[in-house]
Amino acid sequence: MNEEGRPAPGRIAVLGGGSFGTALASIAATKGARVRQWMRDAALADEITARHHNSRYLPDIELHESLRASTCMQWVLEDAELVLIAIPSGHFRTVVRQARPWLKADQVLLSTTKGIEESTFSLMSEILVEETPSRHIGVLSGPNLASELAARHVTATVVASDDGYTRAAAQASLSCDYFRVYASNDRYGAELGGALKNIYAIGVGMAAAMGMGANTKSMLITRALAEMSRFAVNLGASPLTFLGLAGVGDLIVTCSSELSRNYRIGFAVGQGVALEDAVASLGQVAEGVNTVRLVHERAEREGIYMPLASGLYHVLFNGVPPSEMGLSLMRSEHSSDVEFTLSRQDAQRDHHTLSKTNQESRS
Numbered sequence: 001m002n003e004e005g006r007p008a009p010g011r012i013a014v015l016g017g018g019s020f021g022t023a024l025a026s027i028a029a030t031k032g033a034r035v036r037q038w039m040r041d042a043a044l045a046d047e048i049t050a051r052h053h054n055s056r057y058l059p060d061i062e063l064h065e066s067l068r069a070s071t072c073m074q075w076v077l078e079d080a081e082l083v084l085i086a087i088p089s090g091h092f093r094t095v096v097r098q099a100r101p102w103l104k105a106d107q108v109l110l111s112t113t114k115g116i117e118e119s120t121f122s123l124m125s126e127i128l129v130e131e132t133p134s135r136h137i138g139v140l141s142g143p144n145l146a147s148e149l150a151a152r153h154v155t156a157t158v159v160a161s162d163d164g165y166t167r168a169a170a171q172a173s174l175s176c177d178y179f180r181v182y183a184s185n186d187r188y189g190a191e192l193g194g195a196l197k198n199i200y201a202i203g204v205g206m207a208a209a210m211g212m213g214a215n216t217k218s219m220l221i222t223r224a225l226a227e228m229s230r231f232a233v234n235l236g237a238s239p240l241t242f243l244g245l246a247g248v249g250d251l252i253v254t255c256s257s258e259l260s261r262n263y264r265i266g267f268a269v270g271q272g273v274a275l276e277d278a279v280a281s282l283g284q285v286a287e288g289v290n291t292v293r294l295v296h297e298r299a300e301r302e303g304i305y306m307p308l309a310s311g312l313y314h315v316l317f318n319g320v321p322p323s324e325m326g327l328s329l330m331r332s333e334h335s336s337d338v339e340f341t342l343s344r345q346d347a348q349r350d351h352h353t354l355s356k357t358n359q360e361s362r363s
C-alpha cells in the first residue's frame with residue numbers, strides 16, 4: 001500500500017536516462033517504491049546513484065536519494081512489477097528487444113514516448129504489444145515538460161490503457177501532490193495526441209520567431225487541434241480524447257513554452273538556422289522533426305487534409321521559406337470551424353451553391 005492507502009507496485013523499473021525518465025523515476029521513488037533506472041551511460045548511472053543528480057539531462061534538480069541507476073538491464077528489470085519506458089521512438093524497439101528476456105506477462109509496461117516508428121508507422125504501445133508478453137500495456141501522456149515536473153510544478157497526465165489494472169497501477173505509483181494521473185481507456189488516441197502535438201509545437205515556435213502575435217499563435221494551436229483530431233479520426237480513433245490533457249493539454253504546453261524542445265527547433269528554424277544545425281545544438285530528442293515527415297506522407301497517401309503539417313514539412317525538408325508555412329491553410333477553400341458539427345463538405349457545398357446562384361443571377 002502507498003501512503004494514500006491504495007495498492008501500488010513496490011518495485012519499479014525505468015528504461016531511459018533522459019530528462020523524462022529521470023523525472024518519473026524520482027517521483028516514483030519519492031512515493032516509496034524501490035526504483036531502478038537503466039541507461040547506457042555508466043558515468044551518469046553512477047552520478048544518479050551516488051550523488052542523486054542527472055547533470056546531463058536535469059541539471060539543478062536533486063533526485064530522490066533512494067533512486068538507483070545502472071547499465072545492467074537484468075538488475076533493473078528482473079523483479080520489477082511496473083516498467084516505464086522513456087526511450088526516443090527511433091530506438092524504442094531496439095531497447096525493448098534488449099529488455100525482452102526479463103519482461104513478463106504480469107508486468108505493467110508503460111510507454112512515455114511521444115513518437116512514431118519510421119519503418120512501420122507504429123506507436124510505441126503497439127511495439128510493446130508485438131515485442132513483449134505483457135498483458136498490461138499502457139501509455140502516459142499529457143502536459144509534462146520534464147524540467148517543470150522535476151521541479152515539482154503542479155501538473156497532470158493521462159494513463160491510457162484498455163486494461164483497468166494498468167490504469168490503477170500507474171495512478172497509484174505516480175500520483176502525488178504535484179502530479180495528478182487521470183485515467184483513459186483510449187490508448188491509441190492518447191498516444192497519437194502526444195506524437196502529433198510535437199509537429200505543431202515546431203510550427204508555433206517558428207511563427208514566434210517570425211514575430212507573429214497572440215492571434216496567430218491561438219489560431220495555429222486551434223487549427224492544429226482540428227488537424228490532429230481529423231487525422232486521428234481517419235485512423236479510427238475517437239476525437240474526444242483530443243479534448244483532454246493528452247490532446248489539447250499537451251498541445252498548449254508544447255506550443256507555448258520555450259522549454260519544449262520541439263518549440264525550440266521551430267524557433268531556431270524561424271530565425272534562419274538550418275534544421276540540421278538546430279537539431280545538433282539541441283542535444284536531446286525533438287520527436288516532431290521525424291513525426292512531421294511521417295504524418296505528411298501518410299496524410300498524402302490517404303488523402304487527409306493536413307495543411308499545417310504539410311506546410312511545415314515543406315519548410316523543414318523542401319526549402320520553402322518559414323513565412324510560407326501557413327499559406328496553404330490561408331489560401332485553401334472556405335471551410336468550417338468545428339467539422340464534427342458542420343462538416344467540411346457541407347461548408348464547401350454552401351460555397352458551390354453561392355457561386356452557382358451568383359452565376360445564375362448574372363446570366
Ligand SMILES: NC(=O)C1=CN([C@@H]2O[C@H](COP(=O)(O)OP(=O)(O)OC[C@H]3O[C@@H](n4cnc5c(N)ncnc54)[C@H](OP(=O)(O)O)[C@@H]3O)[C@@H](O)[C@H]2O)C=CC1
Nearest residue numbers: 016017018019020021086091112113114144145146284285
Ligand atoms: N522531456 C520531456 O519533457 C518529455 C519527454 N517525453 C517523451 O519521452 C521520450 C524520451 O524523452 P526524454 O527522456 O525527454 O529524452 P532525452 O532526449 O532527454 O533522453 C533520451 C534518453 O534515451 C536514451 N537513448 C537514446 N538512444 C538510445 C539507445 N539506442 N539505447 C539506449 N538508450 C538510448 C538516451 O541515452 P544517452 O544519454 O546515452 O544518449 C537518454 O537516456 C521522448 O519520446 C519524449 O517525446 C514525454 C513527456 C515529456
Ligand SMILES: O=C(CO)COP(=O)(O)O
Nearest residue numbers: 142143144145260261262
Ligand atoms: O511532451 C512534452 C511535454 O508534454 C515535451 O515536449 P518536447 O519534447 O517538445 O520538449
